[in-house]
Amino acid sequence: MASTETRQMVLAAASACEEKKAENTRILELDPADSGFTDFFLITSAANDRQAVAISDEIELRLKRDFHTLPHSVEGRRVGEWILMDYVDFVAHIFLHEKRAFYDLERLWKSATPVDLEELKATLKKKTAAVRKKAVRKKSAPMKTSVKKAAKKKSTSKKTASKKAKPSGQSRKKQ
Template identity: 60%
Template sequence: MASIESNQLLAAAAAACEDKKAEDIRILALDPAESGLTDYFLICNGTNDRQNVAITDEIEIRLKREFGVYPNSVEGRRNGEWILMDYVDFIVHVFSAEKRAFYGLERLRKTATSLSIEELNAEIKAKIAASRATKPAKKAVAKKAPVKKTSAKAIKTIKPAVKKTTKAVKKTIAKKATAKKSK
């Protein structure tokens, strides 16, 4: 099951596709029993190779800027007919219309359920609400009393007392050491 963070990444990637005018955007939630590969496929197509590259560039820039996440790998960017971006929890496929019809990933993944962007956003909100309900309430933290700074005058009066105490401790230690040696 995908985490809240990976669902937010997926939603941001889908929004980037929409912003770059990608066509036929689909999110496939893959069956975990069938595919240990990833949780989701984000599939869309552009009208030409340059638009496909622009779509993938926008996804990469947005996820890097908003979440600090880079894809594990990107394949097919040079050709532009089918660009694959691997974000581990989801994989983005940006096709040309011809290649998408030819390969038909939606047909190959019949057990996958199709999600709309609205359904994904609703799922994110539900997960966030559930995580807030299960978290224990924060305990009130007691404030610490402010630390008073010692004035220079106080330090001058303290130093001689510390020196006297130090000398007295040293004398006591020396007396004990000589007493042990004499025994």
């Protein structure tokens, strides 16, 4: 089963494709029994080789910035007809329209489950909200005790400081 971070990375890559005007972007969740090498395929189309390179650059930039990860390998960037970006947990395929129709990866991996982008966004929002609630619960209990301890230390240190300090007038009279 793919991790939440992998799903977030796939979603970020899909939104990068959207931003660069890629067409017919699809996400396939591969069956672990059929494919042991990756969890997802992101497949998208570009109108020309320059757009394909721009899409791959945007995916790489966004994943580097947001997740601090680079692709394990990139193939076909120079030619731009079919760019393959291997992020281990998912693979992004950026095709020119003709090459996508010729190779027809969706047909080759017909055992894969298509993933709806809106459904993926909704699932991730639910999971992140649940994780945040847990984190808030965990943080709130220890913070209360640490605040109490800090307040106690302050009051104790003020008392000891006031006991040690002598008024300046008293020390002059004794001399």
